[in-house]
Amino acid sequence: MEKKSTEQLQEVASQVRRDILRMVHQVQSGHPGASLGCTEFFTALYFDQMKHDKNFNMKGKNEDLFFLSNGHISPVWYSVLARSGYFPIAEMSTFRKLNSRLQGHPATEENLPGIRIASGSLGQGLSVAIGAAQAKKIDGDDRLVYVMMGDGEQEEGQIWEAAMYAAHWKVDNLIATIDLNRQQIDGPTKEIMDLIDLRAKYESFGWEVIDTLQGNNMESVLIGLEKAKNLTGQGKPILNLLHTEMGYGVDFMVGTHKWHGIAPNDQQLADALAQLPETLGDY
Amino acid sequence: MEKTLDLKFNYTDKKDTRSGFGDGLLEAGRKNPNVVGLCADLIGSLKMGAFQKEFPERFFQTGIAEANMIGIAAGLCISGKIPFTGTFANFSTGRVYDQIRQSVAYSDKNVKICASHAGLTLGEDGATHQILEDLGMMKMLPHMTVINPCDYNQTKAATMAIAEHEGPVYLRFGRPVWPIFTPADQKFEIGKAWKMIDGKDVTIFATGHLVWEAVIAEAMLREEGISAEVINIHTIKPLDEEAILESVAKTGCAVSAEEHQYNGGLGDSIAQTLIRNNPAPLEYVGVDDSFGESGTPTQLLEKYGLNAANIVKAAKKALARK
Known part of the structure; x- marks a missing residue:
């Protein structure tokens, strides 16, 4: 794939946001909030950072691998996969419908290209990514493994089992990213279950931690991912704290947990799409 | 009588079925370099020590963290590894049911969940460890194969057989020293x-x-x-x-x-x-x-x-x- 400029990546992101909103609107179901908040990150990964092959192969040898632990933000992942050429963009119209490969939460059962494991029940993706990263080490495959988690998801105990393990086993070919939007279904994380200082928590577990303070700025996301990549191979797993705003890109959705799992109605969709240029053509 | x-x-002769697992795992490991082992702080109890010693680069001690062990195993499968996880049957099933359900069974990952100390024959440890519900839990999961061999020889043969079978497997065995009454060379x-x-x-x-x-x-x-x-x-x-x-x-x-x-x-x-x-x-x-x-x-x-x-x-x- 030809290297895209930051502007071109921003254009892709605008289309991805349209895809997210149209998918969720069409079936009146799904999770637009954090999908919109992570759009720059997913676009940067799939259109710039990762070495990956749209001709999907489950084993992914000599490719960078990506795992999504907070599976409910499937719309953003499906969009970047389709826009990368893993499957036809028209298939996005089947999202969450009967007999679709685009299940509500990502799954392998229907063989959707790009998906390597089911996720949705939270807390499991970090362990899976660590296992995949260790397999790469056994195989002498020097590509990286990426995993995204939610911040609310950090409340699951398995995450901390995995965090301890990754440092102990020096899984330094792994870049974990936490979508730090500080919201969960029932409200702000600070009120539901205060995460306090995730940097301190992970550092004390033996991780190398970086902050991407502007997680909705493409330039900043790219710099953060480059920085993370440069820290690999030094004996420590890497955590990228991606500071985002839920619902970013649509003025009436931004910064609130209200749109965590709510679909826009017809008028809201129209208002939202009016803010997002159709850069690559709607599906 | x-x-x-x-x-x-x-x-x-009499032997514990878990030893059949340990010996079978070692042989499976010798036959196939993709076989890897994981254990949650029970290497001695699961008889996985010989495998660990011979293949240290293919063995992962996870500590007392069974949920993570199942997830790691699922991740190892992606590039074609054949992970054998080892812990007691109780911690291999009920404790990690959702991890097995989503990351292994639903994702159709080639994980071999190897469970020792199943049933009443665990003995003195009592009911907290004597799981009597595991076969039911495991057989309800789509894609899952469930195996419960009867003695040392059959457990060893089963362990080697599941390494060659593509798909998730639950292999159940136990702790007591038990008569060996089936042939050593059984298929x-x-x-x-x-x-x-x-x-x-x-x-x-x-x-x-x-x-x-x-x-x-x-x-x-x-x-x-x-x-x-x-x-x-x-x-x-x-x-x-x-x-x-x-x-x-x-x-x-x-x-x-x-x-x-x-x-x-x-x-x-x-x-x-x-x-x-x-x-x-x-x-x-x-x-x-x-x-x-x-x-x-x-x-x-x-x-x-x-x-x-x-x-x-x-x-x-x-x-x-x-």
Whole structure:
């Protein structure tokens, strides 16, 4: 794939946001909030950072691998996969419908290209990514493994089992990213279950931690991912704290947990799409 | 009692089935470089030490963190590794059910969940560790194969066989030293029941440690003029329905014997098969909706009715219902 400029990546992101909103609107179901908040990150990964092959192969040898632990933000992942050429963009119209490969939460059962494991029940993706990263080490495959988690998801105990393990086993070919939007279904994380200082928590577990303070700025996301990549191979797993705003890109959705799992109605969709240029053509 | 009986199968040695797992894993590891091991702080109990020593680069100590172990195993599968996870049956199933359900079964990952210390024969540790629900939990999961071998040799053969089988497997074995009465060179065929003893009056379907009790029960019944067929159901899922129906078509009644709850166990699987094809009397030998307790394995099997004497009683009951 030809290297895209930051502007071109921003254009892709605008289309991805349209895809997210149209998918969720069409079936009146799904999770637009954090999908919109992570759009720059997913676009940067799939259109710039990762070495990956749209001709999907489950084993992914000599490719960078990506795992999504907070599976409910499937719309953003499906969009970047389709826009990368893993499957036809028209298939996005089947999202969450009967007999679709685009299940509500990502799954392998229907063989959707790009998906390597089911996720949705939270807390499991970090362990899976660590296992995949260790397999790469056994195989002498020097590509990286990426995993995204939610911040609310950090409340699951398995995450901390995995965090301890990754440092102990020096899984330094792994870049974990936490979508730090500080919201969960029932409200702000600070009120539901205060995460306090995730940097301190992970550092004390033996991780190398970086902050991407502007997680909705493409330039900043790219710099953060480059920085993370440069820290690999030094004996420590890497955590990228991606500071985002839920619902970013649509003025009436931004910064609130209200749109965590709510679909826009017809008028809201129209208002939202009016803010997002159709850069690559709607599906 | 067993010494005076004319048994159709005999033993010269006794060993724990978990050792069959440990030895089978080592051989599987030697045959296939993709075999990897994981253990949650029970390497000695699971007999995984020899594998760890020979293949340190393919072995992962996870600490006391079973949920993470299942996830790591699922991740290792992606590039084609064949992970064998080891911990007690209780922590291999109930504790990590959702991890197995989503990351292994639903994702169809080639993880071998190897579970020791299953059932009452764990003995003195008591009910917290004596899981009697694991077969039911595991067989309910789509894609999952469920295997419960009967002695050291069969467990070793099963361990090597599952390494060559593509797909998630639950392999259940135990701690007690138990007679080795099946051949060392047996070929283990997943999903294929083994008719060990021919009979015509009643069929005894047994799994795990209770296969040995079924062998004793057959001899006891024979002394009373009752001809029992003994079938070793080492694979609970997929169940060899053909073998079950063929035997019951001949004998007309059956007993199931297992170290598990009635609910969800082998007996339930056989009952489903019979009721849908050829309804016939079936008596259960197993644990009737209760937890276990501390005691020696022999004491517990006697107290909960999981022995040859009780299989004999159940067989007579089934015969009377014909």
